[in-house]
Each structure stands twice: as structure tokens, then as C-alpha cells.
Amino acid sequence: MGGSLLAPSARAADLDGADDLLANAPVIEDSTGWYLRGDVGYVVNETPDWSSLNFDSAAADLGDAWLLGIGGGFKLNDWLRLDLTADYRTEADYGSAGLSADFSAATFLANAYIDLGTWNGFTPYLGAGVGAGFASFDNVDFNGSRIGDADGWGLAWGVMAGVSVSLGPNWLLDVGYRYLSLDGIDLGNGLPDFDQRAHEIRIGARYLIN
Template identity: 45%
Template sequence: MSDLRLCLALAALLFPGAALAADMPDIGFAPPPEVQEFGSNWYLRGDVGYVWHDNPSLAVGGVTEQDIAWGPYKLGGVSFDDSWSAGFGFGVKATDWLRFDVTADYRSKSDFSGNTLGTTFSGSADSWILLANAYLDLGTWSGITPYVGAGIGAAGVTPSGVNDGIVTADFDSQWAFAWGLMAGASIALSPNWAIDVGYRYVAIDDMDFRDAADNQLQVRDQSSQEVRIGARYLID
């Protein structure tokens, strides 16, 4: 028995920590909190497109001293050439199925023409389209997400070089209410990048233009259809 006591005493002297550990209660430590990756859900976008202009209703007015042809006449045989567009925007993915963005698109000059009383009028026009849009994403399959959307905003149109063979009129830009309908699909390339392929219909309210010589151009029933391709970048 004395030998056992001697061994225990020597163990306590040589390994005091073990003795204290035997007397300490078992204390558990909580694991550190997991690091959460930050995602803003904000995105940037850029798009290019090809635009088919539906032929609007055009009329000229405002008789001038130079040319009596600028009377209050509606043009017949109106044609409006196609054009291209390029734009940018930013938005936010509010939920898995709802997105909002604001876009600004420039449409290149498009030639137009029409005639009345044997006189042919021709010119060109370019425009800006500014829209606030909402989209409904319809689910994702193999990285492809179809969507539908709608937008409201304004369009700024600038007719230029409008002439009847004698008089040429350049008009100041005018802005009017505009709205659009969209449909398409996005294709995920990575967690941050997606390609967007879509269709957009845009309608613009009636516009009345006037130059310094009081020549007038009235535009009614403006609308267009557009095929667009672009990219979206989700900001981390």
C-alpha cells in the first residue's frame, strides 16, 4: 500500500496538469459562426438590337413663303426603314422570380418617306428610349430562364432633313410617353454572367414637331418591334 501511495505522489508531482484536468468539469466551446458570402442582387446590363419600325401616320403642315406644299396634308405611302439600337441599364433581382431594371437605348437614324398631292417628302429620325421595367422569371431549366416583362417611360425623337425637293426642315427633339412589352430568355454562363436574348415591342404617344419657319410634322401611331441580345453582370 505504501508503494501505491508513493507512486501516486510521484505522478502528481511530475504531471500536475493531468491531475487538475481530471478535476475540471467538461466545458464545451461553440464553433465559430459561418462566414456568409455577400450578394447584392444588383446587376448591370448592356444590349444591342435590330429594330423594325411599324409605319406611323405622318402629316405635314404650316405653309411657308418658300413652298406652298407644306400645307395640312396627311402623307400616304409612308415607309420607315429599319435601324439598330444599343443601350445599357442597371437593375435588381428582388426575388427568385421578380426583377426590376431601368434601361436607356439609342436608336440610329432611320430614313422615312411619304407623299401627298404628287409631292414626295423624305427625311430621317433617330431616338432615345428610356424605360423602367419589371420582369417575371418563369423558372430555370439547365441554366435557361425564360421571362416576360413590361415597361413604361419616355421616348425622345429627332426628325431631320425632312424635305419635299425644295425646302428642308430640321426639327428639335420632342419627348413623349412610351411603353413596352418584352419576352425572352437568359442563359447563365457563370454565377455572375448571363446572356439575354429577347423581343421587345415599343409604342410611343403622338408627337408634333415644328421648325423655326413654322413647318410642322405630325407623327401618330408610332410603334416598333425589336430583337435584342445582351449581357447581364450580377454585382457581388
């Protein structure tokens, strides 16, 4: 009889403990799959390739820059997500054979990513994107004479890899690398097209929309 009297008390204690665990459990918000993102980063620029010009590109130099980016996307499932991004690369000093200018660029890409699983809140990923790039040479100077500005559009594409880290129910920290290529930038006015490559170290945040 003593055992039967103690059993209800033990069960009640178990239920109280379970209630305490549920009360203290983290709240996980449902997400619609949509998200917003913002990024900053450091850009290691490669020298523009003027393939139609016959001069020593090794004598040219293009400085590094910073970038700012915004975007939005949708997570289709645990493995695949898509987004649209717009990035601005700050001005960098360009110089070659008596020519100097301030170079800057902007890109507009449609991207796809494969998330490779999540371990302890860390999700590595791979991705690729394609779209349009806009590049400009401002304050162009040749041998001390100001000759104006030039800008134009071309193809932009990139490949990326990184890891996202969960910061809470709706926030992810994103740290990654992107190789970005601008191809066939058309400056017009009889100027030759050019290509330009860059290596980007990026850090950003993604906000998951409920």
C-alpha cells in the same frame, strides 16, 4: 477482426473522394441582387401614324435600324426583378409624299420582369415597361427643299419576352423580343403629334454585382 480493420480505410477513402468533389465543385458567388446590363439589337420600324393628317400612310416608308442600350436593376427574388433602361435607335430613312428625313429615337423606361423558373441554366421571362420617348426627324427635305429639323418627347411603353442563359457565376446572356410604342410625340412648331411602333430583336448581357 479483418472487417473492423478495413472499415476505417474505407471511410478514409470515402472522405478523400468527398474532399476531391468539393475541391472541383464550381464556385458560386453571392450576389447583392443588383445588376448592370447592356444590349444591342435590330429594329423593324413601323411607319409613323400621323392621326391628325389626312393622307395615305401606306405611301410612307420608314427603314429599319439598330439599337444600343444600357441599364441597371435589382432582382427582388427568384421571380421578380426591376430595372431602368436607356436605348438609342440609330437613324433610319423616312419618306412620304415628297417628304424625306432621317428618323431616330431614344427611350427611357422603368421595367418589371417575371422570371418563369430556371431549367439547365435557361430562364424564360416576360416583362413590361413604361417611360419617356424622344424622337427626331433630321435633314427634313420637301420636294428638294431643306426645311430643317424637328424633334420632341412623348410616352414610351413596351412589352417583352425572352430567355436568359447562365454563362458563369456573375454573367447572363439575354436574348429577347420587345414590342415598343412611342405615343403622342410632340414635335412643336405647329406640327401634328404622331405615334410610332417598332419590333426589336435584342441580345445583351447582364452582370450580377457581388
